[in-house]
Amino acid sequence: MKDSKLEIPHGFALCGEADCLCAAKCLRHKAYLQQAETAKVLLVVNPQLCTKDGRCAYFRDVEPVRFASGFTQMQKRMLPDQYDKFMWKLILHFGRNPYFERRNGKREISPGEQELIADVARQVGVTEEFKFDAYQEQQDWTN
Template structure:
């Protein structure tokens, strides 16, 4: 029930939905599920173009998995005292150049959740810099990848 309320809230706030009835993966798609909660008093809303190439197929570029994933929240303690300064500098510069200074600090301070793909990339950057120890984020939150 809580999910349906959340989906309805997202639909009202302008989340792009999908209405492709013949889609083979619609039951696993977040856009479809949110679209099913669109209230009948909303006159206009943002919708995936059903005529766009690959929409309504198993390769749909607009597909969003309707399962929650584990987001990292914050990375204020990601650099440890025993970490060489060259690793710290390399990782920080890489992340700022890849995601911009604003996003870096929002990720760092926990203001912006870090999706699984970016968590993986951050761990890879540490490995590339020569750090083979575990990388720890401040905490974790489960949510949908909207």
């Protein structure tokens, strides 16, 4: 990953543990190094909970991942009964407004959510590969 300035979201926990085996590839550590230059107050992962053995539960890979947005084109390809079941299963999982925000491309869809949505489509009988309306590579700031 290039050494560009990160746009760190508010509330993202940082990690200052330079001696951790994960530090060189950890988004939390890279964000910490950037924020430590100028910030007066930092939100950090509790150092007592860091394992430093390469299996840190708080590790976030610095490499960008593929986020998706929207699935209106797949919706058009489903049978009405399939879509109805698909929609309600996902509304029960995400909630009504968050479901429609994801469907319409107003909320990004993480890789894990992409897998969930494609799995629900298979559960209701969609046999073709589930494709989202658009994709974008970016840092995964979730969790």
